[in-house]
Amino acid sequence: MNDYLFTNDLIEWKNSSDNPVIERVLWIDEGYVIAFVFDINAKLGFPQPRRVSEILEALSEGFVTKLPNDPWARIVSDEDLTDREKTHRVKAWGIISSLVAQEPSIYYRDFRGSAVKQVVENYNIGRNEEKLVEKTVYKYLRRFWQRGKTENALIPDYINSSGKGENKGFGEKKRGRPRKYRQDLDIREGVNVTEEDRKIFRVAIAKYYNTPKKNSLTSAYEQMVKEYYKDDIRYDKNGVMKSILKPIYEIPTLTQFRYWYQLEYQKNVKKTITLREGEKKFALKHRAITGTSQMETIGPGSRYQIDATIADVYVVSKYNRTWIIGRPVIYVVIDVFSRMVVGVYVGLEGPSWMGAMMALSNAATDKVKFCKEYGIEITEEEWLCHHLPDAILGDRGELLGMPIEKNFIPNLHVRIENAAAYRADWKGLIERYFSIIHGHVKPFLPGYVDVDFRQRGAHDYRLDSRLDIDQFTEIIIRIILFHNNHHHLDTYERDEAMIADDVRCFPTDLWKWGITNRSGRLRTFSEDVVKLNLMPTEKATISAEGIKLKGKEMYYLCEKAIKEQWRERARSGLLSASEKSLKVVYDIRKPNFIYLPSADGRSFEKCFLTDSSERYADKNFHDIEYLIAYEKLQNQKNQGKELQDKVDLVADIENVATRAEKMTGDGSNSNSSNRQRISGIRDKRSSEKAERRVTEGFELAKAENNQDCESPADSKSQALEQPKSLKPDHLGLLRQKRQERKDG
Template sequence: MIHDLFVNDLIEWIDESGNNCIERVLWIDEGYVIAFVYDINAKTGFPEARKVSEIREAISDGRALKLKSDPWARIVRDEDLSEKEKELRDRAWQIILFIVTQEPSIYYRDYRGSLVQQVIEKYNAGRTEGELVPITVYKYLRRFWQRGKNKNALLPDYANSGGKGKPKASGDKKRGRPRKYAQVPEIGIGRNVTEEDKRIFRFAIAKFYKNSKENFLTTAYDLMIKEYYAEDFYYDDNGVKKSILIPPDKRPTFTQFKYWYEIEQTDIRKTIISRKGSRKYALENRAITGTSQMETIGPGSRYQIDATIADVYLVSLYNPNWIIGRPVIYVVIDVFSHMITGVYVGLEGPSWTGAMMALANTATDKVKFCQEYGIEIYEDEWPCRHIPDTILGDRGELAGMNVETLIPNLDVRIENAAPYRADWKGLVERQFRTIHGYVKPFVPGYIDTDFRQRGGHDYRLDGRLNINEFTKIVIFLILQHNNHNYLNNYARDEMMIADDVNPIPIELWQWGIANRSGRLRTFPEDIVKLNLMPAEKATITARGIKFKGMYYTCEKASKEFWFEKSRSSLLSKSEKSLNVSYDIRQPNFIYLRSPNGREFEKGWLLESQQRYLDKNFYDIDYLLAYEKLQNQKNQGTRLQAKADLIANIESIVNQAKEETEAVLDDTISNRQKVSGIRQNRADEKNARRKNEAFELAKSESTNADNTKNPINTQSEDSEASKLLQPDHIDLLKRKRQERKSGKE
């Protein structure tokens, strides 16, 4: 038979009124028929016998429960006990040792009394004081039975002595240690804290301590005394209101104030948040209960990325006399193995561009990458050219539209650290400290603690390295970390220990690839870069593919006659819209992404857009914005000029109306006016030809003479010719004069 009831088991009997009783099983007979139990909370009484079957049935019916935890269970080490505690425990044990071994006799009333009496007689033999009495023996027995039937059950409850944390009633006598100089009037014996004092304490804590000013507790106490323990006030010579405090022995001390603050401080988390805010609490004061490699299965489960501005000044590649400032370092680390899988050292960022460069480097062949800087390595020294399952980064760089293409096309999940939670990327932060630690002793231009202090050295002038040389140093630091850095705090699991894997990043990486692979993936470098580049919409127009105010073309556009179709309105609105990727540093090209994100068509600037060639999108945006600004600034001048033009036109028209209407002949019908258009035009043309004819080497005097008498210079033949041909102008004048005369 499988027994399900044992000595020291706790059975809770369910009472419908809610007064449940918990009994401890003290003894069970060999046949599992009778068990002796005792109420673990009883003040009096003795063990009782119960049938084992009764207990089992009650548990089966739900009338009783078998408890899994013991409220009296204690883990006690002798070295943690005081001498007094051990003395009292051992004395009690010696008294009842003989009795408790007499099972089951001790549980029966008839035998128990005689056993107790034997112990008392033996103990008191030869004693004249401090004699043992039955009540003391029964007290020890009850404690032994209730608290688990072991020697340490007899320990005194010193932990409950004094009622620590429980408020005491105030009396006339001063509680606590008497003051050494209580007889001095300025000190006095002091006072007990009253309920009114406690109310003031609470209010002062809320007003002066639990706020964003982060006052010291002593400051809060001083402000409280000034405001709530003053008996009067006065104005000094400068008109400043000052308090007159009550005597020292009438006001609470800082020790009392601090004591009651700590007593009533039940939620330290809430207090810190009220003073520092939730962000700072999460970063500086939260409990640290996990490790970085938690929730990582193997290499590539999670990468961490972050940036820092290096504490060193660099000079230009093109001119060593140019100081270009401090470089930005982006580092990508595999959480499982602590391998640095990607890096970027440059002048971009901290921004998406810098993060993009570092993430692209994770998929780059590191042998070729190092060769660019004159460093020769083997593949197994830096075998990281993969895309991870998850990337944990900063909200600034990895939040928003820039990374949306990573999710569907490369199947990379993005995790963003909460605001002001740099500790979530602890691996990267520690690596930055390591880099700075190696750089400081050797690199000129490193910023020391006295930078920008008055009289401090200007470290900017010490810069000697260019960005490529500094990148080489960073690469060597990464190689040293990956291949030789022993991770003392790395928590190896049982499999790693069994395989004798050293906590060195390269060994952890290789072991993880062999035993925990499946998270790393490889993609062509161009495809990774394509999906890391920002993406926006472009439009097909008759002039080209319009993107950010510039026009591009591509082979596909030429083959499929996109621009001709656009001009002929043969493209729908959706067909005109294109998804393109681009590099903000290089406007010469755009990349038309396919829907699967793994193919692309390369586009380039049209020849008509050469003013944008080799610029960056920041410069281009500035140029376009500047031109727009200039356009808006000149708009007022243009409107003024237009207003002046309209005024001039209106003046001319009005004058012409007046002059024309003054000589109009109302006797001529509209038909007659219209029928003479051709002849009138011919007459007007001949007259204008004389005025519009070219005359070279024309002098002002000649011009003046011709103005006065334009026919003086004509020959006699010309004069005769003129007499033979009618003068149309004179003819028109005569006819107009005749009409006026006839009308009159």
């Protein structure tokens, strides 16, 4: 899209120095002639006008490039901000909100100077302290313009000054919380930990803590102080050598020792536990388990409309195509000015913000890549949209649960407009489009629900279901491509400028003409930034198996989790409840990945499904939830049958035991004492073994029906009838030999 320029685009001007100038496009006039830009790294200065043609010419000649990633983009939610940060943002926004709304006047020096003075005067009325000065207002304005024209751009950079987890330099002044009784000469202020102290700490940990003795950290600290922080030695009356310690205020505290240990050693849990407990114990107990719609619309992006409808088609599951999983919900996002369909989502979510987020995310997605996922090859010219608008109009169903702040989507600064309840006519454009979709699919799709559905004697259309959600989505995409490129808008009211340019009433033509002649509202953001702000959020927990999504038996891993040994620490009980809890974002359609937003909101960690959860790969969350629910249902159904089979098994076992008791009772010699019965068990076992070998021995090619052949019983009887002298008595010989050895 280098042929066009949009609000919030970052353009880098190449020069001979190593510090190229990066400017943000702040505003473009309706005639697409003048654009105001501002250096995003400037300490001083104000927005400057540039001719749009000049920028486009520089882009085509290679003197300027568009930057795909915004270095100031920051994804944060209010719950992650401190009260101090929120207060600062609210204060700054309250000061400049009236100024930044006056575009393009605020970019002109004469108006800006008088407007800023007026804001300062109004703010200071009745104030004797903490008065506002013009310098502060200009600082807020520069920050707002440089960092993406969002309210969150005004959040202070406290995150850059914390230094958490880093070794601080040391000087004369004592760091940390002052001691309560530091005025006492025996306590005083204490000392900072120096590099020499850290060397002693490392030796002490290796010598006294990381050993098979399993000393506590407190014991290791005491041993260290005894050996390395002494002024002298003495001998008691028994001749035992004892250390005379330095004054307490010259010795690092246990808290400092513990803090340093956590900072340097707990990052490698495996090494610490292995040194203390051994490799086997670690492997056993601690390793990881693996009016009109055009009103108030200047051009493309002035307003998008979003709505959802339930498709009149039943679909089947990708897991098992015999499962009918109901009717999908279609979300569509339309640009009001051009009637271009800019975003779509097909799923099972009812009208809610979760489904709407998927459609809005799709609106900012590269459509060539999106269509390719469904086997459709298109060029960029066939579906040009990958931008966010100035405003979005939806109703309560789609926007229910939306994380808006003051009618804006956080970080993206997209204004949200609600249609009144029971006023679908306010979104008549998109409501009419749904009837077009149903008209296209009705004649061709199996499982389509007709008007006679549920009438007595009518055909049950659910049994005709053949399409899964992905196949139905492919059909919807093809309908959208037809609408955008080939559907003539017979009722579109062109204005005089459009008539003069003879603009054809096709959505794609109207979009292109609007970008050239009425641009200024479309805004570009990094695709990842948009998705992180729009994708559903969910709570997750760190466990020994990995990162577990709440309510789902699915586990994930990322490079950070492996590097910092989250699983090992979770299994070893080294993570607190707050450390185990995570907030993740995910795409309903792709369970293969989830994402951990970073603390500064400008990056994320990508997590992958573990091998144990591989069966969920390449399926959407709807199918996964259906599978889990189906398996639970089958388990409950099988409980009754399994219980019955167990009862039958118990009865069979009891029957065998009863028969055994009867047989043993009938054949037992009542004259034999208990001692006689348990004596000679070894000889009796040998005799029993010999008898069983006769019946258990293998005989191949056995002729069972040959009457001339001897049966085992006949052979046994003949063997029993043989003279005793011809049949060696092995047991007798063994008994005789044993008795001879006893007699000596």
